[in-house]
Amino acid sequence: MNLSDLFYHSQILSSRTMLWMLVPLCLVVSIIYKTIRINELRRLWWQILYMFGYIVCGLAAMGIAAWLIVTYWP
Amino acid sequence: MPKEIKRSTNPLLALVLAWLVPGAGHFYVGRPVRGAIIFVVIGATFWTGMAVGGVLTVDYYNSRGWFVAQMCTGAHGLYGWHRQKALYDVVFKQVAEKTNLSTQGVIANFMHGTSESNDSRDPTLALVVGEVDAELQRQGVAMLYPTENVARGYAGVAGMLNLLCIIDALLLSFMGVYGEPEPSDRAPAREAA
Numbered sequence: 187m188n189l190s191d192l193f194y195h196s197q198i199l200s201s202r203t204m205l206w207m208l209v210p211l212c213l214v215v216s217i218i219y220k221t222i223r224i225n226e227l228r229r230l231w232w233q234i235l236y237m238f239g240y241i242v243c244g245l246a247a248m249g250i251a252a253w254l255i256v257t258y259w260p
Numbered sequence: 261m262p263k264e265i266k267r268s269t270n271p272l273l274a275l276v277l278a279w280l281v282p283g284a285g286h287f288y289v290g291r292p293v294r295g296a297i298i299f300v301v302i303g304a305t306f307w308t309g310m311a312v313g314g315v316l317t318v319d320y321y322n323s324r325g326w327f328v329a330q331m332c333t334g335a336h337g338l339y340g341w342h343r344q345k346a347l348y349d350v351v352f353k354q355v356a357e358k359t360n361l362s363t364q365g366v367i368a369n370f371m372h373g374t375s376e377s378n379d380s381r382d383p384t385l386a387l388v389v390g391e392v393d394a395e396l397q398r399q400g401v402a403m404l405y406p407t408e409n410v411a412r413g414y415a416g417v418a419g420m421l422n423l424l425c426i427i428d429a430l431l432l433s434f435m436g437v438y439g440e441p442e443p444s445d446r447a448p449a450r451e452a453a
Contacts, residue, residue, distance in 0.1 A: 193311055195315075196400075196403045197311070197313075197407060199312065199410055201406055203410075204406040204409060207410045211414065215421065218421040218424065219421075221294050221298060222294065222428040225444070226443050227293055
């Protein structure tokens with residue numbers, strides 16, 4: 187497959203892959219949000235990591251809570 | 261208190277630049293590091309979506325909501341739209357030959373047939389939509405679940421994030437703010453000097 191094929195034909199993904207593709211999207215949201223919001227650039231990467239961790243942990247917590255409700259709800 | 265240089269910048273130019281080339285608006289208002297980060301990250305996110313979903317990631321006919329979001333990426337979105345339009349032009353001509361309809365008739369039927377409010381049972385609509393879908397599948401460009409969600413999500417989120425950057429560049433330009441603010445711990449030393 188050459189490069190133009192990569193951007194022309196669609197790829198086949200599984201539902202599990204779709205879930206994992208959320209992680210880089212969270213990183214992208216953190217980078218852009220902090221890039222435009224932060225005042226001092228030297229603190230940018232720590233702030234990005236902090237926000238990324240916050241989003242991922244929040245999503246994981248909500249996922250676990252939803253799984254517990256679905257599994258153990260009477 | 262961060263000190264920022266005041267210099268007049270044109271808000272309209274900042275708006276157009278920020279939309280057309282993600283990050284260019286921040287370059288224009290004197291924030292090149294932020295501009296470079298935005299340029300790389302928005303571009304990489306949009307083209308990751310295109311790599312996953314292919315040419316139909318930007319799809320004017322089938323996903324209008326995502327299409328509007330994707331157009332916020334400026335040149336990236338416009339190029340994606342151009343590629344999608346070129347593909348659909350070929351497909352519509354082929355379907356027009358098969359169904360004995362004019363190309364305009366195929367487009368009108370396809371747009372009506374794929375609209376979310378469509379509840380018509382017109383056989384022509386079903387025929388045209390079916391033929392177009394079959395042709396897209398034959399060419400290997402049709403997207404299936406969950407590829408379409410990932411691809412359009414990536415390209416659409418890139419657009420929405422660029423919208424944030426456009427608003428930021430526009431506000432900085434309106435406020436006449438030019439350049440990076442100075443680090444806050446250096447400001448008292450300068451004031452003392």
